[in-house]
Amino acid sequence: MHNTTIKVALIGNPNVGKTSVFNQLTGLNQQVGNYPGITVEKKEGVCKLSASSKAKIIDLPGTYSLNANSIDENVVIELLLNKNDIDFPDVAVVVTEVENLKRNLLLFTQIKDLEIPTILVINMSDRMTLKGIELDIPYLEKELKTKIALVSSRKKIGIDNLKNLILDYKNLSIEPCLNASSIDPDYFDKLRKAFPNQLLYKLWLVITQDVNFLNLERNEIKSSFTKSHADLKRLQQKETIKRYQFINDTLKIGQTIDKSKASDFQSKLDRVLTHKIYGYLIFFGILMVIFQSLFDWSSIPMDFIDETFANLSSFAKTNLPAGEFTNLISEGIIPGIGGIVIFIPQIAFLFLFISVLEESGYMSRVVFLMDKIMQKFGLSGKSIVPLISGTACAIPAIMSARNIENWKERLITILVTPFTTCSARLPVYAILISLIIPEKRIFGFLSLQGLTLMFLYLLGFGSAIFSAYLLNKVLKLKCKTYFVVEMPSYKIPMFKNVGINVLEKTKAFVAGAGKIILAISVVLWFLGSHGPSKGFDNAEAIVLKSNKNKTISTEELENEVNAYKLENSYIGILGKTIEPAIRPLGYDWKIGIAVLSSFAAREVFVGTLATIYSVGNHSEEETTIKNKMAAEVHPVTGDKIFNFATGVSLLLFYAFAMQCVSTLAIVKKETNSWKWPIIQLVFMSGLAYLVSLIAYQVLK
Amino acid sequence: MAVLLSDLKIGEKAIILDVNIEEIPLKLLEMGCLPGNNIQLLQIAPFGDPLYFNINDSHVAIRKETAAEVTIRLEIQI
Numbered sequence: 001m002h003n004t005t006i007k008v009a010l011i012g013n014p015n016v017g018k019t020s021v022f023n024q025l026t027g028l029n030q031q032v033g034n035y036p037g038i039t040v041e042k043k044e045g046v047c048k049l050s051a052s053s054k055a056k057i058i059d060l061p062g063t064y065s066l067n068a069n070s071i072d073e074n075v076v077i078e079l080l081l082n083k084n085d086i087d088f089p090d091v092a093v094v095v096t097e098v099e100n101l102k103r104n105l106l107l108f109t110q111i112k113d114l115e116i117p118t119i120l121v122i123n124m125s126d127r128m129t130l131k132g133i134e135l136d137i138p139y140l141e142k143e144l145k146t147k148i149a150l151v152s153s154r155k156k157i158g159i160d161n162l163k164n165l166i167l168d169y170k171n172l173s174i175e176p177c178l179n180a181s182s183i184d185p186d187y188f189d190k191l192r193k194a195f196p197n198q199l200l201y202k203l204w205l206v207i208t209q210d211v212n213f214l215n216l217e218r219n220e221i222k223s224s225f226t227k228s229h230a231d232l233k234r235l236q237q238k239e240t241i242k243r244y245q246f247i248n249d250t251l252k253i254g255q256t257i258d259k260s261k262a263s264d265f266q267s268k269l270d271r272v273l274t275h276k277i278y279g280y281l282i283f284f285g286i287l288m289v290i291f292q293s294l295f296d297w298s299s300i301p302m303d304f305i306d307e308t309f310a311n312l313s314s315f316a317k318t319n320l321p322a323g324e325f326t327n328l329i330s331e332g333i334i335p336g337i338g339g340i341v342i343f344i345p346q347i348a349f350l351f352l353f354i355s356v357l358e359e360s361g362y363m364s365r366v367v368f369l370m371d372k373i374m375q376k377f378g379l380s381g382k383s384i385v386p387l388i389s390g391t392a393c394a395i396p397a398i399m400s401a402r403n404i405e406n407w408k409e410r411l412i413t414i415l416v417t418p419f420t421t422c423s424a425r426l427p428v429y430a431i432l433i434s435l436i437i438p439e440k441r442i443f444g445f446l447s448l449q450g451l452t453l454m455f456l457y458l459l460g461f462g463s464a465i466f467s468a469y470l471l472n473k474v475l476k477l478k479c480k481t482y483f484v485v486e487m488p489s490y491k492i493p494m495f496k497n498v499g500i501n502v503l504e505k506t507k508a509f510v511a512g513a514g515k516i517i518l519a520i521s522v523v524l525w526f527l528g529s530h531g532p533s534k535g536f537d538n539a540e541a542i543v544l545k546s547n548k549n550k551t552i553s554t555e556e557l558e559n560e561v562n563a564y565k566l567e568n569s570y571i572g573i574l575g576k577t578i579e580p581a582i583r584p585l586g587y588d589w590k591i592g593i594a595v596l597s598s599f600a601a602r603e604v605f606v607g608t609l610a611t612i613y614s615v616g617n618h619s620e621e622e623t624t625i626k627n628k629m630a631a632e633v634h635p636v637t638g639d640k641i642f643n644f645a646t647g648v649s650l651l652l653f654y655a656f657a658m659q660c661v662s663t664l665a666i667v668k669k670e671t672n673s674w675k676w677p678i679i680q681l682v683f684m685s686g687l688a689y690l691v692s693l694i695a696y697q698v699l700k
Numbered sequence: 701m702a703v704l705l706s707d708l709k710i711g712e713k714a715i716i717l718d719v720n721i722e723e724i725p726l727k728l729l730e731m732g733c734l735p736g737n738n739i740q741l742l743q744i745a746p747f748g749d750p751l752y753f754n755i756n757d758s759h760v761a762i763r764k765e766t767a768a769e770v771t772i773r774l775e776i777q778i
Binding site: 064065067069100102103106230233234236237240241244266267270271274275276279280364367368369371372373375381405480482483484485486487488489 | 719721722723725726727728729730731732734735736737742743745746747748749750752756757758759760761762763766
């Protein structure tokens with residue numbers, strides 16, 4: 001008996017629990033990647049169906065219909081139209097939700113028209129009795145020409161039945177459940193005669209939208225069967241009405257709803273959460289809790305990680321044979337990795353909160369609540385989602401702006417999102433705040449350091465909103481203001497979904513940032529421990545010579561030699577060169593190097609300083625990065641380098657500057673032009689320089 | 701009597717008569733905003749916009765200016 005693999009595509013509207021069905025089927029057997037050439041997340045997983053067969057399951061992006069509005073939705077049609085795609089499914093599983101069956105079935109009838117074997121999953125079936133819903137499954141299966149699996153992904157009911165249906169996919173009907181071409185018989189008859197070998201619905205999809213399918217014939221189809229935009233849309237409306245008629249008729253018999261049982265829990269909660277006073281209070285309360293916890297709760301694991309890496313570094317140094325390679329490990333790589341691992345707790349917390357807000361359905365209420373206000377700044381209520389998830393990372397945040405229908409609002413959202421305090425800024429903020437803000441509490445519970453962090457978050461949001469206001473005035477774009485947002489029913493977030501999401505996101509983030517940090521640490525270490533001139537090689541002799549008349553201990557001598565070496569290394573020379581430009585901001589050349597390397601990615605800052613200080617400083621007591629920074633003094637005056645003025649100046653610089661190559665790349669992709677990322681880079685970094693300059697000059 | 705959807709009051713139910721196909725996005729049609737379907741206004745956001753409807757059993761929020769492109773017939777309260 002040989003093993004078989006069935007290819008399954010999971011398709012469904014947003015908010016129907018498609019991903020939790022996917023998680024139930026695959027468990028942790030899943031991987032997240034990208035579709036080639038575009039930045040749409042591709043989720044795949046494997047599910048064991050029986051002893052000899054398994055299924056390869058693709059979780060396609062959520063879509064309301066096969067008429068695509070965004071590149072995420074395009075992925076769905078392009079796969080379903082292309083029989084030659086290696087991922088083309090043997091069977092399509094359309095996931096619907098019992099409370100929204102009517103709307104969810106629209107997509108189902110479209111998929112059926114593609115004549116792919118299709119299974120209908122009705123999810124959240126555990127809520128049926130609560131909502132007074134009864135379904136006549138045999139009738140629905142007959143009318144919809146499919147097999148139905150009643151599933152509750154939350155209660156893990158019906159998953160085995162679904163697996164059996166997948167296993168048995170060859171017995172599924174591929175007949176469409178209604179004849180949509182009757183909306184304009186003449187037109188569709190002609191189309192059928194012209195392309196007898198093609199599926200009529202496929203042709204119709206190709207005519208009505210911009211998908212890559214049979215490129216050769218595309219022009220031919222277009223030229224002879226084109227209609228005006230308005231005519232096409234009229235036909236699409238007719239088609240949609242036709243589909244709804246069929247669905248309404250089918251459900252009239254197949255579904256009975258006892259309205260008296262339907263609790264109005266949702267409307268009661270809506271009334272509070274979107275209330276003009278309580279709504280905002282609750283929203284800001286939630287934000288408060290998030291930010292306070294980010295600093296307070298995550299400091300425990302963070303301190304632990306910091307210590308661990310400092311110990312690891314000295315362990316490597318004492319136990320490995322001395323030499324270049326050991327120095328690279330103990331001074332370059334370990335502090336570099338430590339610089340990223342340390343903020344895993346904070347990133348995980350952020351992703352956790354965002355994922356809970358999305359899963360519970362609360363995010364849509366915030367969108368609703370904020371839309372009018374955001375419109376005043378040229379944004380959409382939907383910009384809230386990118387602005388909030390921008391606190392985790394600007395890259396997924398900018399991608400999540402895709403569902404903003406209006407181009408101008410979307411563009412402004414993309415341009416201002418990098419102002420929000422992303423998690424890469426956190427380690428920089430965290431270490432600077434702990435250096436310059438005293439560890440005090442106001443009223444006994446509000447930590448001063450936490451408040452400073454909160455202020456920096458507000459500053460990020462404030463600059464985003466203010467820049468949006470400016471852009472809205474400057475940009476002259478006329479766009480129709482579309483705004484359609486579904487208000488899903490409230491759900492208690494599922495632990496498994498949230499957990500997997502947090503795990504995947506954190507993993508991707510650490511791997512991505514880790515690679516950059518590792519590379520930069522190695523390069524910096526090399527540049528810091530090698531130098532061009534004779535001065536570097538003869539450091540010891542030169543230092544000895546200048547100290548000829550004094551008596552100094554061997555330890556002092558060693559320190560001086562190291563400091564001299566660092567100043568004459570490649571990195572020292574580079575740092576000295578840029579020093580005049582950053583001196584007015586209160587930075588020395590070492591900070592300058594850290595700031596400069598942060599233009600690859602902000603989180604490099606801490607790692608860079610760690611590397612530079614490790615190369616230059618060999619005393620045994622100052623092991624953690626923070627201690628090293630606190631001990632750093634000006635060589636001439638003996639003042640602390642990280643004093644209040646410099647700290648504030650640095651904090652502000654990192655708050656405003658556009659220091660993330662990956663974000664610039666994603667902005668280029670999403671706006672399809674280099675113009676916008678360049679404007680972003682110049683504007684944000686210019687602003688950062690200016691603000692830090694003023695701050696330092698006033699405070700020093 | 702034909703009224704605009706944007707004039708509906710909270711809690712009022714109506715039947716959709718016509719939608720201005722030039723101004724209404726296809727996505728909204730697919731959410732069920734089609735002639736003949738039921739619609740009810742559930743909530744109005746602070747500052748009067750957007751509006752939150754139950755359209756053909758789907759819960760959807762749209763802006764007032766979009767709602768002004770839909771004509772409706774009020775359902776008589778029994």
